[in-house]
Amino acid sequence: MNMTLNLSSGPHVRDRWTTRYIMHVVFLSLVPAAAVGVCVYGLKALWVILASVLTAVATEFVFDKLCHKPDTWKDGSALVTGLMLALTLSPDTPLYCPILGSVFAILVVKCAFGGLGKNFVNPALAARCFLLISFSGAMTRFTVDGVSAATPTAELLAGRAVNVTEMFLGTSNGIIGSSILALLIGGLFLWSMDIIHGQICFSVLIAFTLIMGIFGGQGFDPAFLAAHLCGGGVVLGAFFMATDYVTSPVSRLGQTVYGVLIGVLGALFRIYGSSADSFSYSIIIANLFVPLIDTYIISKPYAFRRSALAKLSGEPAKPFLQRIPKPVVALTLIALIAGVALSGVFSMTKDTIDEQKEKAAWAAYQEVVPGAVTFEAVPEAQEIKGQIYGNDFGRVTINEVVRGLDDSGNTAGYAIAVTSAEGYDGNIGLSVGLTSDGTINSISFTELHETPGKGSLAAEPLFKDQFNGRSAAFLKLLKDGGSSKDNEIDGISGATISSKAIVNAVNAALDFFHSMIKGA
Amino acid sequence: MRDTFRGGVHPNDQKRLAREVPLRSFDPKGEMVFPVAQHIGKPAKAIVKKGDAVQVGQIIAQADGFVSANIICSCSGTVKAVEKRRIISGAMAECIVVDNDGLFTPIEGLGQEEDASSLSNDEILNRIQAAGIVGLGGAGFPTHVKLKPRDPEAIRYVIANGAECEPYLTCNDQLMREEPKAIVDGIKLVLRLFPNARGYIGIEDNKPEAITAMKSACAGEDKIDVVVLRTKYPQGGEHNLITVIAGVDYPVAKLPADVGCIVDNVGTLYAIERAVAHNEPLFRHVLTVSGDAVKKPGNFIVRDGTSFEELVEACGGLKDNVDLKKALSGGPMMGFAVGSLKVNVQKTTNGITLLGSDPAEKAQAQMTACLHCGRCTTVCPAGLLPQLLAEAAEAKDYERYEKKLYGLECVACGSCTYICPAKRPLTQTFKQAKAEITAIKRAAVAQAGGK
Numbered sequence: 008m009n010m011t012l013n014l015s016s017g018p019h020v021r022d023r024w025t026t027r028y029i030m031h032v033v034f035l036s037l038v039p040a041a042a043v044g045v046c047v048y049g050l051k052a053l054w055v056i057l058a059s060v061l062t063a064v065a066t067e068f069v070f071d072k073l074c075h076k077p078d079t080w081k082d083g084s085a086l087v088t089g090l091m092l093a094l095t096l097s098p099d100t101p102l103y104c105p106i107l108g109s110v111f112a113i114l115v116v117k118c119a120f121g122g123l124g125k126n127f128v129n130p131a132l133a134a135r136c137f138l139l140i141s142f143s144g145a146m147t148r149f150t151v152d153g154v155s156a157a158t159p160t161a162e163l164l165a166g167r168a169v170n171v172t173e174m175f176l177g178t179s180n181g182i183i184g185s186s187i188l189a190l191l192i193g194g195l196f197l198w199s200m201d202i203i204h205g206q207i208c209f210s211v212l213i214a215f216t217l218i219m220g221i222f223g224g225q226g227f228d229p230a231f232l233a234a235h236l237c238g239g240g241v242v243l244g245a246f247f248m249a250t251d252y253v254t255s256p257v258s259r260l261g262q263t264v265y266g267v268l269i270g271v272l273g274a275l276f277r278i279y280g281s282s283a284d285s286f287s288y289s290i291i292i293a294n295l296f297v298p299l300i301d302t303y304i305i306s307k308p309y310a311f312r313r314s315a316l317a318k319l320s321g322e323p324a325k326p327f328l329q330r331i332p333k334p335v336v337a338l339t340l341i342a343l344i345a346g347v348a349l350s351g352v353f354s355m356t357k358d359t360i361d362e363q364k365e366k367a368a369w370a371a372y373q374e375v376v377p378g379a380v381t382f383e384a385v386p387e388a389q390e391i392k393g394q395i396y397g398n399d400f401g402r403v404t405i406n407e408v409v410r411g412l413d414d415s416g417n418t419a420g421y422a423i424a425v426t427s428a429e430g431y432d433g434n435i436g437l438s439v440g441l442t443s444d445g446t447i448n449s450i451s452f453t454e455l456h457e458t459p460g461k462g463s464l465a466a467e468p469l470f471k472d473q474f475n476g477r478s479a480a481f482l483k484l485l486k487d488g489g490s491s492k493d494n495e496i497d498g499i500s501g502a503t504i505s506s507k508a509i510v511n512a513v514n515a516a517l518d519f520f521h522s523m524i525k526g527a
Numbered sequence: 528m529r530d531t532f533r534g535g536v537h538p539n540d541q542k543r544l545a546r547e548v549p550l551r552s553f554d555p556k557g558e559m560v561f562p563v564a565q566h567i568g569k570p571a572k573a574i575v576k577k578g579d580a581v582q583v584g585q586i587i588a589q590a591d592g593f594v595s596a597n598i599i600c601s602c603s604g605t606v607k608a609v610e611k612r613r614i615i616s617g618a619m620a621e622c623i624v625v626d627n628d629g630l631f632t633p634i635e636g637l638g639q640e641e642d643a644s645s646l647s648n649d650e651i652l653n654r655i656q657a658a659g660i661v662g663l664g665g666a667g668f669p670t671h672v673k674l675k676p677r678d679p680e681a682i683r684y685v686i687a688n689g690a691e692c693e694p695y696l697t698c699n700d701q702l703m704r705e706e707p708k709a710i711v712d713g714i715k716l717v718l719r720l721f722p723n724a725r726g727y728i729g730i731e732d733n734k735p736e737a738i739t740a741m742k743s744a745c746a747g748e749d750k751i752d753v754v755v756l757r758t759k760y761p762q763g764g765e766h767n768l769i770t771v772i773a774g775v776d777y778p779v780a781k782l783p784a785d786v787g788c789i790v791d792n793v794g795t796l797y798a799i800e801r802a803v804a805h806n807e808p809l810f811r812h813v814l815t816v817s818g819d820a821v822k823k824p825g826n827f828i829v830r831d832g833t834s835f836e837e838l839v840e841a842c843g844g845l846k847d848n849v850d851l852k853k854a855l856s857g858g859p860m861m862g863f864a865v866g867s868l869k870v871n872v873q874k875t876t877n878g879i880t881l882l883g884s885d886p887a888e889k890a891q892a893q894m895t896a897c898l899h900c901g902r903c904t905t906v907c908p909a910g911l912l913p914q915l916l917a918e919a920a921e922a923k924d925y926e927r928y929e930k931k932l933y934g935l936e937c938v939a940c941g942s943c944t945y946i947c948p949a950k951r952p953l954t955q956t957f958k959q960a961k962a963e964i965t966a967i968k969r970a971a972v973a974q975a976g977g978k
Contacts, residue, residue, distance in 0.1 A: 012851065012853055012865065012867060013864060013888055014864045015853075015864055017861055018859060018861070019853065019855060019886060020945060022538070024946075025895075025950065026948050026949050122896060123895060124897050124898050124949075201902075201905070257904065257912050257915055305912065306910065306912065307910070308909045309776040309910035310777050310909070310936065315775065315777070318774075318775050319781075319786065
């Protein structure tokens with residue numbers, strides 16, 4: 008009889024799920040979103056995905072070999088990190104971004120801290136933030152048919168209307184993993200498999216929606232909330248990033264607190280911040296709170312919980328509502344009242360604010376079209392309003408085109424309000440005043456927050472007044488100054504980006520005027 | 528009543544291998560080995576010596592104190608030796624070795640029917656004590672001690688544990704099918720000790736025949752109910768059974784009696800009925816031999832002291848094309864791995880599981896770092912946080928382990944190790960931590976006592 012039987016302490020059987028299995032299922036759940044990305048954006052998205060995934064696995068492989076570690080590259084976690092990173096990138100990202108990002112995610116965030124299970128923030132998200140900081144231009148390049156275009160979230164933040172259906176399906180421009188439908192399929196699948204914890208993803212979504220509704224300024228308007236939920240990686244973050252095992256708390260209560268933290272931060276950043284990438288940051292920040300949450304929120308065994316102890320001692324347990332600490336109740340009430348008051352004040356004053364805005368716009372029109380007493384919208388502009396204008400002016404939108412009438416009802420000139428999204432620090436808005444023959448009266452800025460002492464000099468007469476009296480149909484920017492011709496404009500030294508954005512915006516206005524009003 | 532306890536796992540139960548095989552009495556031929564410590568408490572004292580003639584039903588080792596139990600001889604023959612032998616736990620322990628003459632000559636009066644209805648409570652308890660009955664669910668706690676709680680009036684629930692949630696094991700299923708009446712009589716005997724209690728028979732819903740049999744056996748008994756439990760490991764754990772039937776969670780520091788419960792395995796209740804009404808002390812009990820390495824898995828009424836080897840032979844031996852990798856005393860979740868089949872059945876041995884492959888060995892090769900996936904937390908029936916416990920135990924931070932994380936509440940059911948996708952040996956770590964903490968505490972007490 009066999010005398011070399013295995014000895015070990017029980018249990019002697021194991022579930023068939025392994026680390027690899029879980030990682031591969033998570034990978035699989037991300038595939039629908041990746042597939043939609045490739046279908047919508049084409050092969051360029053596939054290259055980004057392949058670059059990211061292959062680099063991630065290769066990096067871990069090299070690390071294992073160099074450091075003589077067991078073959079952890081086979082466990083599938085690098086696959087997941089690579090794909091997750093790719094899904095957060097624009098399909099137009101140059102390939103060095105996913106490659107560098109994956110190396111950063113695996114080498115710096117994961118392996119350097121001890122490998123699987125030891126990273127302190129989500130590797131894919133950390134890599135995305137690393138890339139955003141390092142290559143902000145390349146990382147925020149989104150194009151439609153080769154033309155750069157703002158993402159729906161950016162549009163949303165700029166206060167413009169977006170197509171929620173397109174966002175939901177993922178057919179609008181954005182990151183590769185922007186199909187909410189595909190992400191929901193993958194996320195809910197993981198939830199149904201018990202791989203991700205519902206208390207995290209749903210508390211993220213609920214907290215985000217609540218804060219957005221209370222403080223977003225538009226109340227619980229379903230279209231507004233849906234647009235925000237569908238944009239900016241909220242769903243990707245809630246189901247795939249926030250639920251990362253390593254960087255989320257252990258106890259159910261802790262997980263709920265963590266989810267709420269992400270939702271609240273994400274919504275507040277969205278409302279009060281300026282970046283469309285704020286959700287990534289809110290998850291990273293919440294990741295950093297996890298050790299704290301795990302220290303203070305540790306669930307007790309069932310036998311030591313209040314209800315069990317009450318049963319053992321024979322005293323009835325307090326009803327749930329009475330068990331919530333008073334400060335929590337007070338804070339919640341204050342937050343709710345403040346939120347309701349704020350949204351109330353906003354909706355009450357909304358008309359006044361719009362009036363004020365219109366007045367400000369009229370003041371600008373008046374400044375650039377002297378002699379006009381009233382303004383009427385030019386019908387030709389209706390079609391292109393609020394959209395990226397043409398191919399040659401960057402991300403410029405024409406917001407409004409008005410004809411100025413003098414007191415006898417004759418045309419005194421035209422004012423065109425344009426916005427360039429390519430300022431050094433956000434949008435630049437300006438109005439261009441034109442005479443009926445296309446000569447520029449003057450320009451006036453309605454929105455300008457460029458670097459003080461550099462881009463901000465655009466508002467100074469030295470730069471601004473150069474435009475006055477120009478009759479050319481297209482202006483050329485001379486970076487280094489020395490203009491001599493009618494179509495040449497001197498740039499602001501040290502602020503080429505701002506200068507270029509402004510000249511592009513003026514050119515867009517000129518182009519529109521010459522092709523649609525004067526030429527017509 | 529709750530539907531089920533929180534947590535738990537669903538291992539492949541493998542019960543199909545032996546579930547339809549009727550119980551068969553097995554009379555061994557070889558020598559019989561009786562360790563003097565087969566129960567929780569003080570080991571019994573051997574009262575026979577080499578050369579003594581013994582008979583079936585004879586007490587060969589006497590309980591040493593109250594928390595101890597008599598050891599009963601299950602064969603007739605001559606005492607060959609009283610010496611150290613390797614027992615199931617792997618330790619060398621004092622055993623009484625009997626040369627079995629194969630005749631199974633009973634001691635006088637063995638099996639004599641008696642009218643139990645005229646017995647007083649004390650007489651019932653004395654008979655149970657004399658019969659050497661211990662908890663047959665696996666723990667081996669002396670039953671007469673369990674049945675003497677401080678306040679018998681406070682006992683509200685007498686729970687017969689027929690859950691049998693261990694994979695492979697089917698002997699209690701068969702016992703409930705074949706001897707439902709005797710089990711119910713056993714419950715009635717125990718109920719007599721506790722005037723305010725009701726009887727509950729908890730059976731997992733994967734044993735419909737046993738449920739039907741027990742239900743018809745207690746038809747007309749207004750104080751006994753069959754409770755159908757959801758099939759889930761460890762439903763048969765004392766804590767989980769009480770959680771479901773009595774609706775309370777209680778810490779390990781408390782006994783079931785502290786929360787008004789007495790839990791006994793159906794096998795134990797059967798033994799009580801045999802001892803009290805048939806004058807048959809505990810020298811045989813039910814046992815399953817199963818596993819993928821054995822030819823004909825089966826259920827037996829087996830005599831204590833029988834060697835594993837003989838029982839495996841009785842099942843047709845090992846499969847020819849299978850190499851035995853691991854042999855377990857008990858089932859694969861809470862059973863002990865034995866180093867060889869040259870060990871002998873004890874009172875608490877409820878199964879022999881023979882495996883041709885060792886999942887634990889495979890798991891060791893698949894082990895990765897902890898993912899913090901939280902599956903262990905989800906399945907822990909006590910509501911512990913195994914991933915944090917493991918970290919604390921590995922760092923030997925026993926203060927945190929015990930005080931902050933309540934590590935000593937772990938009953939080592941093995942659910943966390945079973946479910947862990949990273950294949951971490953969680954339960955094993957906790958068993959070790961518990962042993963070390965106990966040792967530290969003992970040392971502290973000893974030191975304090977010495978001063």
